[in-house]
Amino acid sequence: MKSVLRIFAILGLASSLAHAAPDGAQLFANNCAACHQLDQMVVGPSLAEIRGIYQGKPDDFVKWCVAPQRKRQGAIEMPSMVHVGDEGLRAIYAHVMKVAEGVTVKKQQQGDPFAASREMTKRPQVQRIFMPDSGPASIAVAVDAQHSLCWDAGACRLRYMWTGGFIDGYPYWKGNGSSLATLVGQVRYTEAESPFGADKKVKFRGYTMKQDRPTFHYQVGEMRVSESFSAAADGKGIVRKISLDPTPASDLVLHFPAPQNGTVKVESGQWREGKLTVRPEQASSIVLHYSFP
Amino acid sequence: MKRFFLFSLLLSLPAWGWKESFSFEQLPNPEGVDPQVGAMGVMPDGRLAVAFHRGELMCYDASKKQWSMFARGLQEPLGMLVENDHSILVMQRAELTRLRDTDRDGVADEYETVFDDFGMSGNYHEFAYGPARDSEGNLYIVLGVASNGAPMAAEIRGEFSEIGRLNRQQMSDLANWKKNSGAAGRMYARVHDRGWMIKISPDGKKAEPYASGFRSPNGIGFDAKGRLLVTDNQGDWRPTSPLYSVKKGGFYGHPASLVWKSDWDGRDPLKVPVKELDAMQEKAVGYFAQGELANSPTWPVVIPKGSFPDAWVGATLIGEMNQRQLVRVIDDEVDGQFQTAMVPLFDGSPLGMGNNRLAFGQDGSLYVGKTALSWPGSKGLMRIRWNGKEFLSVDAVKALADGFELVFSQPVAQESLAKIAVTRHTYEYHAAYGAPKKNLEKLPLQQVERSADGRRVRLKLGALRESYLHSFDLRSVRSQDGNQLLGDRAWYQVVKAPK
Numbered sequence: 001m002k003s004v005l006r007i008f009a010i011l012g013l014a015s016s017l018a019h020a021a022p023d024g025a026q027l028f029a030n031n032c033a034a035c036h037q038l039d040q041m042v043v044g045p046s047l048a049e050i051r052g053i054y055q056g057k058p059d060d061f062v063k064w065c066v067a068p069q070r071k072r073q074g075a076i077e078m079p080s081m082v083h084v085g086d087e088g089l090r091a092i093y094a095h096v097m098k099v100a101e102g103v104t105v106k107k108q109q110q111g112d113p114f115a116a117s118r119e120m121t122k123r124p125q126v127q128r129i130f131m132p133d134s135g136p137a138s139i140a141v142a143v144d145a146q147h148s149l150c151w152d153a154g155a156c157r158l159r160y161m162w163t164g165g166f167i168d169g170y171p172y173w174k175g176n177g178s179s180l181a182t183l184v185g186q187v188r189y190t191e192a193e194s195p196f197g198a199d200k201k202v203k204f205r206g207y208t209m210k211q212d213r214p215t216f217h218y219q220v221g222e223m224r225v226s227e228s229f230s231a232a233a234d235g236k237g238i239v240r241k242i243s244l245d246p247t248p249a250s251d252l253v254l255h256f257p258a259p260q261n262g263t264v265k266v267e268s269g270q271w272r273e274g275k276l277t278v279r280p281e282q283a284s285s286i287v288l289h290y291s292f293p
Numbered sequence: 294m295k296r297f298f299l300f301s302l303l304l305s306l307p308a309w310g311w312k313e314s315f316s317f318e319q320l321p322n323p324e325g326v327d328p329q330v331g332a333m334g335v336m337p338d339g340r341l342a343v344a345f346h347r348g349e350l351m352c353y354d355a356s357k358k359q360w361s362m363f364a365r366g367l368q369e370p371l372g373m374l375v376e377n378d379h380s381i382l383v384m385q386r387a388e389l390t391r392l393r394d395t396d397r398d399g400v401a402d403e404y405e406t407v408f409d410d411f412g413m414s415g416n417y418h419e420f421a422y423g424p425a426r427d428s429e430g431n432l433y434i435v436l437g438v439a440s441n442g443a444p445m446a447a448e449i450r451g452e453f454s455e456i457g458r459l460n461r462q463q464m465s466d467l468a469n470w471k472k473n474s475g476a477a478g479r480m481y482a483r484v485h486d487r488g489w490m491i492k493i494s495p496d497g498k499k500a501e502p503y504a505s506g507f508r509s510p511n512g513i514g515f516d517a518k519g520r521l522l523v524t525d526n527q528g529d530w531r532p533t534s535p536l537y538s539v540k541k542g543g544f545y546g547h548p549a550s551l552v553w554k555s556d557w558d559g560r561d562p563l564k565v566p567v568k569e570l571d572a573m574q575e576k577a578v579g580y581f582a583q584g585e586l587a588n589s590p591t592w593p594v595v596i597p598k599g600s601f602p603d604a605w606v607g608a609t610l611i612g613e614m615n616q617r618q619l620v621r622v623i624d625d626e627v628d629g630q631f632q633t634a635m636v637p638l639f640d641g642s643p644l645g646m647g648n649n650r651l652a653f654g655q656d657g658s659l660y661v662g663k664t665a666l667s668w669p670g671s672k673g674l675m676r677i678r679w680n681g682k683e684f685l686s687v688d689a690v691k692a693l694a695d696g697f698e699l700v701f702s703q704p705v706a707q708e709s710l711a712k713i714a715v716t717r718h719t720y721e722y723h724a725a726y727g728a729p730k731k732n733l734e735k736l737p738l739q740q741v742e743r744s745a746d747g748r749r750v751r752l753k754l755g756a757l758r759e760s761y762l763h764s765f766d767l768r769s770v771r772s773q774d775g776n777q778l779l780g781d782r783a784w785y786q787v788v789k790a791p792k
Contacts (some may be wrong), residue, residue: 031584034615034646034669043669070442076667079440079528081584081728117363119349126387128348128368135448136413137387139366151405153387154450155412173327173347173731175667177369177386178417178443206390206406216403 012083022088024095031084032092038099040106044078054093059084062089076176112170120169124212124231129169130180133161139207140181141214142166144231147238147292148185156218157194158227161238161259162187163292186291188261193222195254195276197244223248237262237269239293247283254278261291294323310684311642320660320674323351323360327400330662332383333652334375341652342366342659344370344383345577350392350401355676364392364401372423372433372513372592379427384423384434387413387450389493407497408432412453413471414439414464414683415446416613418509419487425513425521430495433503435510435523438482439473451485456550456561457639463584471695478563479529479726480508481549488550490523490539505554506545506574511649514593517607518624519630524590527583532720532728534590535577536622537609538631543575546722563724571722579633579719580762580786581613583621583727586635589614589668591649593622601656601679604688604702610638612648612661615669617641620781623690630789634690636780639677649673685776687767687783694791696739696754697763699783703772704747713738713753724759736763747773757790 027167035043036050045053054061066089068078081089114120123142132137136156142148148166149161164185169181205217205224215228224245232239244252254276258264264271267287269278278286322328329346341353346366351360352387363381372384379394381401388409390640392401398454402680413419416439423434439445445465453461458476464483475773482488490513512524521539527533530547544551548570562570581587585706591612598606609622618640622633647663647670654660658678663671689700697715715738718730740753755762765783 008725030616033300034588043665043667079583079588082725083533083729085729108777114325114327114347119325126366128366128387130368130415130446135450136415136446137409138451153409175664176417203404204388208403209402209404233560242654 015215022085023030023090024091027084027088028095030090033079035078039103039239045072046105047096047106048102048103051097051103055097058090058093061093062086065089065092077229092260109192112168112174115170122212123166125166126207126209126214127167127169127170129167130177131159131167131178132180132183137204138191139214139216140167141229141289143213143229143238144235145199146185146235147231148183149229149238151214151216153204153216156204156216156225158191158240160187160191161189161290161292171288186261189259189290191255191257193255194220195256197255198223225288232289234291237289240288240290243290244283244286247280249280251280252278256288259290259292265289265291309637310686310777311532314680314682314684314731314779315639315642316680317643317677318676318678319360320676321352321360323349323671326351329664329666329670330372330650330672330674331662331664332572333650333662334373334381335652335654336375338378341654342373342375342381343662346664346666350383353674355656355658361399362402363394363399367586369420371420371511372434374424376690381423382407382432384421386419386421387423389421389432389434389497408434408491408493408500410451410500411436411489411491412449413453413482414449414487414657416440416443418442419484420482420509420511422510423513424493425515426558427515428445428519432493432495432497433513433521434493435490435507435513437507437509437511438480438488438489438547439484440480441477443471444474444477445483446599449484454483454485455481456552456559457481457565458561469510474480478549479508480547480723482552486550486553486723488547489553492541502553502555503541504543504544504545504784505550506519506547507550508547510750512590512592512611514595516593516609516622516624517595522593522748523607524581525587527581527727529724529726530722532722533583534581534587536543536579536581536590536633536635538578539577539710540575544573546570546574546577560780566763567723573686574722575762575787576788578631578783578788579622579635581763582764583633585616586618586637586782587611587613587616587620590620594651597657599652600653600659601682602686602702607669607684610651610659614647614649614664617644617646619644619651621784625689625691625785627692627789627791632788633788634687634782634783634785636687638780640780644675644677645671683779684779685770686773686779690765690783690785691785692757692785692791693751693757696752697757697765697785699750699752699765701748701750701770701772701778703774705743705750706771706773706775707743707747708769709740709769710741710743712768713741713752715752717758717763717764719758719761732761757787757789759787762786 065081070077120238125142135152137154139151167181203219207214306729326682331346344350351366373383389407391405393403418440421436424432511528551562558688609621621636649664650662661675691698714734718733
C-alpha cells in the first residue's frame with residue numbers, strides 16, 4: 001500500500017494557526033445570530049436593545065454572556081457562552097456596538113396569529129394541552145361552541161365542565177409549553193374524584209373519535225369503561241354517557257356531585273345526595289344530562 | 294491593484310457544491326396551522342406525514358402539493374413511526390399513541406394509548422421522543438428531564454422521588470421558585486423514569502427501563518448497522534452536544550435520572566463525586582462542537598440510495614436547530630470501538646436554521662421540518678433534491694496510529710493539502726452548563742501522503758489522544774478540477790486511539 005502513496009513533506013506550517021484577532025462578526029454569526037436580531041426581539045432581545053444596556057460596559061457584557069440568568073417573563077434563559085472565551089466575547093461586544101449604532105427597536109406583534117383559523121375555532125374539538133386544576137396529561141374537549149370539559153388522562157376522570165367557550169392555548173403554544181392554557185368561560189361543574197372512587201387502580205387506553213367527539217376508554221380494576229360527551233339537543237348542556245364492560249354482578253354505587261351552577265338528570269338508576277346506584281343491567285348505559293344556565 | 298486582486302479572487306472561487314448539485318424548495322404550509330414541525334414520517338403510499346406543534350398530524354401529497362388532515366389535538370408530538378397507510382405511532386408529551394384510520398376515510402378515528410407508564414411533573418421541559426423500532430419490532434422511547442426554569446406542577450403523574458434537596462411542596466412552590474430553583478439542579482428528574490430510555494415490546498404490553506442519563510435527547514433512531522443512536526443537547530453535564538450509541542443498562546452522563554435506577558443507593562446524584570459519575574458513564578461516540586458544528590442537534594436518519602452520492606448511502610444524517618446546516622456522520626471503528634467524525638452539510642445554503650426533523654421521500658428528496666418552540670429556530674418545511682451531479686466531499690475519516698486518513702470523493706490537488714489545519718481539545722465533564730474547550734492544541738502536519746489515485750490522504754500528526762475531539766480545517770482543499778469541498782470542516786472524537 002505504502003508504495004502506491006506519493007509522499008511530500010510539509011514545510012513551515014507551524015505558524016498556520018497564528019494568534020489572529022478573533023472575528024466578532026463571525027463569532028456573532030455562529031453563536032448569537034440565531035436568537036438576536038438587529039432591531040426586534042425574537043428569542044432574545046435585539047442588538048439595538050442590547051446596545052442600550054451595555055454601551056460602555058464591555059465587562060458587564062462578558063460577565064452576562066458567561067453566566068446569564070433568566071431575566072424576562074416568558075423568555076427562555078440564555079445559555080452560557082463560556083465556550084467563546086473572553087477575547088471572543090469582547091470581539092462580539094465590539095461588533096454589536098458597531099452594527100446597532102443608531103438602530104431603533106421595532107414593535108412586536110401581539111396575540112395569537114392563528115386564533116381565528118379554522119383549526120382553532122372548529123367545534124367540536126379535542127385538544128391535549130396543559131390545563132389548570134388538572135393533571136399534566138389533560139385533554140380539553142369542546143362539545144359545541146359554548147360547552148367544554150377537561151378530561152384527565154392520568155387519573156382517568158372528568159375534572160370539570162365549563163360554559164362560555166373553549167380554551168386559549170396561546171400561553172402554551174407561543175413558547176415551549178411553560179404556561180397552561182386558560183379557560184374561556186366559567187366552570188359550572190367539578191368532580192373531586194372519580195365516580196368509581198379515589199382508591200381504584202386505573203389505566204387509560206385512549207379514545208375513539210366519531211364526528212369529532214371523543215369516547216374515552218379506560219380500565220377501573222378489571223372493568224373496562226367507556227365515557228363519551230356530546231352536546232345536549234337543546235344546546236344548553238352536555239350529555240355524558242358511561243358504559244361498563246363487563247357489567248357488575250351486583251348494584252354499583254357511583255359518585256356524582258351536583259353541579260355548582262346547573263342541574264343534572266339521570267336516565268336510569270337512583271341518584272341521591274351525590275350517589276348514583278345502578279343495577280347491573282343499567283351499567284352498560286349510564287346517561288347523565290347536565291344543563292347549565 | 295486592489296481591484297485586480299478582488300477580481301482574480303472571484304475568478305478563483307469555484308461554485309459552492311450545493312448550488313451545482315442541490316435545489317432547495319420551500320413547501321407550502323397548511324392553511325391556519327402553526328407550521329412548527331415536531332415529527333415526520335413517510336407513508337407507504339409516498340405521502341409525507343407531518344405532526345405540528347399544536348397537535349395536527351397532516352399528510353402532504355407532493356405530486357398535488359396538497360395537505361390533508363389525519364389527526365388533531367395531540368400535545369407536542371416529537372416523534373413518529375408510520376406503520377402503514379392507515380396507522381401511525383406518535384410520541385406525545387403524555388404517551389405513545391397509535392393513530393388508526395379504521396374506516397379508511399383518511400382520518401384517524403382511534404387514538405390508542407400504547408404506553409403512558411412514565412412520570413410527568415407538568416414542567417415544560419419534559420419532552421418525550423421516539424419511537425425507534427428495532428429489527429424485532431421492539432419500540433424505544435426516550436424521556437427528557439425537567440428544567441429548573443420552572444417548578445413542577447401542583448399535580449403530577451406517576452411516582453415522586455424524595456431524593457433531592459427540595460421536598461415535594463418546595464418543588465412545586467411557584468412563589469418561592471426563584472429562591473429555591475438552584476437547589477433543584479439545573480435539570481431535574483423527580484418523577485418516574487425521566488431521563489430514561491424505555492424499551493417497549495412489539496405488542497406494547499411489556500416495558501423495561503433500558504438506559505439512563507439523558508438530558509434533552511431530541512433525536513433517536515437506528516443507524517444502517519442497527520446501532521441505536523441518540524443525540525442530546527449541550528447544557529449541564531453536557532460540555533457540548535453528544536452523539537451516543539446506546540446499549541442496554543448504559544448510563545449516559547446526566548445524573549438526574551439515576552434516582553430511578555432500580556438498585557440506586559439513595560444518594561442525591563448531585564452529591565455523588567463527579568469522578569464516580571464519570572467512571573460510570575458511557576462515552577459519546579461523537580461530539581458536535583458547540584458554536585461551530587451544532588448547538589442543538591436533532592433527529593438522525595439514514596441516507597437512502599439515490600438521495601446523495603453512493604458513497605454516502607447508509608451514513609447517518611442529523612438535523613440541527615441553531616446553526617444553518619445539517620450534520621453528516623462518518624463512521625469509523627478502532628478495535629471494535631465505534632466512533633465518528635462529523636461534517637457540516639449545506640452550510641452557506643438557503644437551508645436556514647430550526648432543522649428539527651428529517652425524512653427522505655420515496656424519490657430520494659430530503660424533507661426538513663423546522664421548529665423553534667421559543668428557542669432559536671424557524672418553521673415550515675423544506676424539500677432538498679440532489680440532481681445527480683458529483684461534488685467534492687470527505688467520504689471517510691479513518692483513525693491511524695500516527696494520524697488520520699481522509700478519503701475524498703474526487704482526486705484532490707496536492708498543493709491544496711499543505712494548509713490543512715488540525716487541532717484537538719477535550720472537555721471537562723461537570724454540572725455547569727456547557728464548557729470551554731480544554732487543552733486546545735494545534736497538531737502540526739508532519740507529513741501528508743496522497744495516494745496514486747489522489748483520493749486518499751494520510752495526515753501524519755503523531756499519536757492520537759483518547760477522549761479528544763480532533764478538528765480538521767479543510768477549507769484549503771481543492772479537487773484537481775478546482776472544486777471546493779461540500780463540508781470543509783470535520784470533527785473526529787477519538788474514543789479509542791489505534792495502537
